[in-house]
Amino acid sequence: MNPLFEEDNSTRIVGKRYKLVNQLGVGGFGQSFLAQDLHLPGCPRCVVKRLLAKTHDPKHLKTARRLFDTEARVLYQLGKHDQIPTLYAHFEENQEFYLVQEFIEGEPLTWQIVKGKPWAEERVIALIYDILEIMAFVHQQNVIHRDIKPANLIRRQKDNRLVLIDFGAVKQVSLQMADPDSEIADSTIAVGTHGYISNEQLAGKPRFCSDVYAIGMVGIQALTGVLPKQLDEDAATGELDWRVHAPNVSPEFAEVLDHMVYYDFRDRFPTAVEALEALQNLPPRLLALVEASKAADADSAEQAKSMVLETDSTQREMGTTNLTGDMVATYPQAETLMYGEEISSVHAVDQKQGGQKSGWSMLKGQGFKWLEKFPGRGVALVSGLAIAGVAVLLNKPNLVQNPVQKPSEAPKVPSRSSLKGSVTPKPSVSPSTLPLSPEQKTATLLKEAERLRQQKQYQQALNHYKQVIQLQPNNAQAYWGQCESLNGLKQPDAAVVACNDALDLNPDYAEALWSKGKALRQQEQILEALRLFEEATVLKPDFAAAWLDWGSALQEVGRSVEAIDALDQAIALNRNSAEAWSIRGAALWNLGRFDQAISSLDKALQIQPNATNARALRQQAREELGY
Template sequence: MDSHFLDGHYRILKVLNDGEKGKTYLVEDANLAGSQFIVKQLSPRSSNPQSLTILRSLFASLAASLDKLGQEHDKIQKLIAYFEENEQFYIVQEFISGNPLTEEIIQGQPLREDQVITVLSEILEILVIVHSYGAIHRDIKPANIIRRESDKKLVLVNFGTFNEAITNIGDNIEYMPREQVNGNLKYNSDIYALGMVAIAALRGLPANEISNLRSQKNKLTGEIVWREKNIKVNKKLAKIINRMVRLDYRKRYQYATEVLDDLKKLTNVEQDQQKQDQKKLLLILAGVVGCITLGVGAWQLRLPKPVSDAQQKLYQEGVNKYQAGNYEGAVEDFNQVIKLDPQNALAYNRRGDAYYRLGDYEQAQADSSQAILLNPEDANAYFDRGFAFSELGKYKEAIADYTQAIKLNSKNAYAYYGRGLALAQLKNNKAAMGDFSKAIALKPQSTEAYLQRGILRRRLRQRLEAIQDFDTVIKINPSDARAYYQRGLTQSINQQKYVALKDYTDAININPKYIEAYLNRGDVYSDLGNQVEATEDYNTILKIDPKFIAAYIHRGIHRFSFGNYKGAIEDYTEALKLDTNNVVAYNNRGNAYLELGNKKAANQDYSRAIAINANNALAYYNRGVIRTKQKNKQGAIADFQKAAKLFKQRGEQDSYQDAQREIAILQNNSAPAPTTRPKSNNY
């Protein structure tokens, strides 16, 4: 391959793509030492002489247009040459050293809004030039947007013009709008594709996920539904993107300049704010002494030097409303303070705390970030943002913020506590234990740190030490229901069921709506054979919260254990009404159907559980039991083998041996009835 030359002087170094439309090569020009280019080979579908004559003329015209575009804009891949060889068409293009946008849009790692706006703006500026020359790119997708290594600018490559003209095959089905698929190409077809790129970036979706996204449409309008509850996007930016990807091209932006104008309006607000910030010389230095998650109500306030009496009054009213639990009112007051003084770092800090209480963790993080920007030495702003990051599941970012807070204030027990929580989420148990212990050393009355250290110790099977931590919490605060509940869980694991019952009861007496305490007390009652008491606990939960799925499943398990199979089926069915993909409910309902002799219904439930989760070992095992009863020997063996493999992977040795025993019986005998009962998901 290396010895082969195209057009007599382009030495092939590497085949980059070998597809239906043709091939793409990385080549070196033998006449220009060290120069590398991209060569695309396009294979016409017809070899008819008349068709080839037409294509040659079209090919030359398209090449001339692309050559002009490359000369006009340095962010458009340049055309170097074009030629025909053995009735194959070739274009030689500039090689852009850099990485495609596919390496920035990574699954589960959404880009920030400002990054997405930058991508949109850079590509739209290129499209303005492209469209002004009467050209349409036709193939905008992350793979065709390269971040140039030399200056980190985005470059648009691989125009689809040649592909569709020569091969009559369109590319980019995932990002392509309906009118383009139907052959009715418009200038704003490029705008649609770019809008889909923006959605992919905001969602953290790779190319293979875009097809699934396109199927998520509003039933009434047919428009793509891309904003999920856990995705916080500026409403104005979302509005722009929605208009870019409208299904009907007539309702879409018509020109790239229109999109650019709206994006500039969006960013101008932030730029004006920054200009105002730069005019201020004094930053407000203040700190939060208190822990959002710990519920410490008192703030040690260091008010900034008031610009006006009105500002000071508004600020204090916001603090008062926060302390009274009126978080919406507090946000409104802090909004007014910030409007009067956009550099009031403390107001951003306090408003972030209120947003945190309201569950708006994205906004809480944004406010803490602004407070840090205004005052980089504010340890509590890092601390607050750490908690916001933790709630958003960004534990590494949270740990970095807690660490910075500790650097700025090494005596902040709550920063160690928060970092311990984040470390525990990442399973860094040793470091988490050290942070909880440090928090306790700095603040010996810190019940939260004792509580979390106890939970971690139980996870590490240090149960006696865990109980000691819960005992300490109760000693410090005898009204902490959570400590009784956690101690009850630990005692239950230690098979100290009656002691556990007392702890759960104490937790319920302190908090009569403690659902988890009722649930676990009900389970202990059920294990002890106290049928009435267990049922009462499950019923109480459903009175408090009729949609608490676990209560139906646990009551179903309880009823099953006492032979009330019809009652169990009713409970599992209710759970499935609330969650149609609950594999535990399907598996356990299958067991109840089997006890009533309804093999068909049982088999359907086990199969449904497997369809939802192909790694559900219990469902395979139980379907193996059904197939054994149905004398489907090979099917039963296959299911037991799958179950055995999954049990072994999970380290469930007893269940693995059960499955192996069933396989041995089936292989050595003529499929007798299974020796073990179907298995239930305990909880």
């Protein structure tokens, strides 16, 4: 483990003011820490990054210092943008280089862009638009990011806006510091992430359009639910054959994406500015949906509603709209509409041609349908859903009459005058009495199965998973839940079968690989288990449990050095794992590093005082050192 972040790290202070609180990440380019600025009132949080250096030769340090200062000036300039973290300080200490940046509280897009769960087209357009707006500023500063990917895009908690982090230019400095004897010029160093890195950048010759390529790949991943590295190429053209995974994408947006990810950089948009202009020239019907999608990500329903709704006191009670032209009413959360049910788009109405068209809307799971003609009026869009003007319901279930109707029986749209003084009708059917749809029943059963499994009620959980599979035979999560429950019941043979079923449906299911590895380990097939644990961490690098089991299995076969590396990853992701600290202590003991072993075991006992194995091993280590 790096000496900068040993167990006494809570007292570690760098730059004479930044107290390191917790390790956020570690990689080939260095480490990042959550820290507190002790010189400011309230000791606000920040991020401290320590860049990797493998040499302390004065000549090489001089070169590294020059590169570091140059890139720090670039980051200071970029930090003037609200959606790029501010660089607070950069300094050198004990021949190590540090950056101090603004801490962004939020979720990385890796938590939101999930494999197998494609986004709606309008949401993807809004996402790419937001990223390109940031990158247009970056490119205008003559800077190439070099490492755009979901993990480097944070959805900021306070305002739901995207923030771009982790510029590859600093990684370039780290590479120079790590390999100071290299004669390769700065511009030829390849920085990036497989799947998002373009051909010319892989060859060490990044351009502005290399960032455009990466943004396009993020968009395709969100649109298709497929990881970039799993996309095939067209045998005839050599271009990515991504459209097969998004058959309903509009041809206009698909064309923009194609121009962002062409193999030859000369065919792409040269910078983010040109790509942004192409998005702005999409058909109005798409842009209207994008605006609705943006509003759907707003902080509150009132904030989104106030954008376009024009209501009087009666309309606010009834949730009606009186729109003209291309005006759009938007709401950020589907659950504000009807009984918390999810809402999906059925048909978006284009009112431009004479205003005589009609639109459908559907509240999924409850069977509510509305159809109405709007002579000369616009359409309300709710999270991309086309709704007749008065069908917008603000948590007012008692406003709904005849919840399940045929289109011909749809209610008439009342006029503004007829609403005044009217009495609110009561529903003829209570929402709680409506039958659950198969999808709702499956989701409810799966949620209960997960709860039972987490509470170690494995047999009951198995019964629920079985019901899910009867309703939905292709539910990989249910098969994995069966596997994990059977592991808990010490039935590894059956667990392997269940995990294989999950992997047949989803070969890259990291959790299923991990659970199968645990079953094989119970069967004493340790080498095969090791392979599966490692594969799970490759597919899901933030999978702390897989790192832990991989480290534990490595230690079991005597590969203590590798075990420590894996356990360090597990601890970086979950510092409160007594098991990880304890096994790490055992690995250090095997290597004769007794002082460090005692330190790790002390940490394990601090978290779990009743860890008898850790206590016994610590006592042996203390005796070995003559304590």
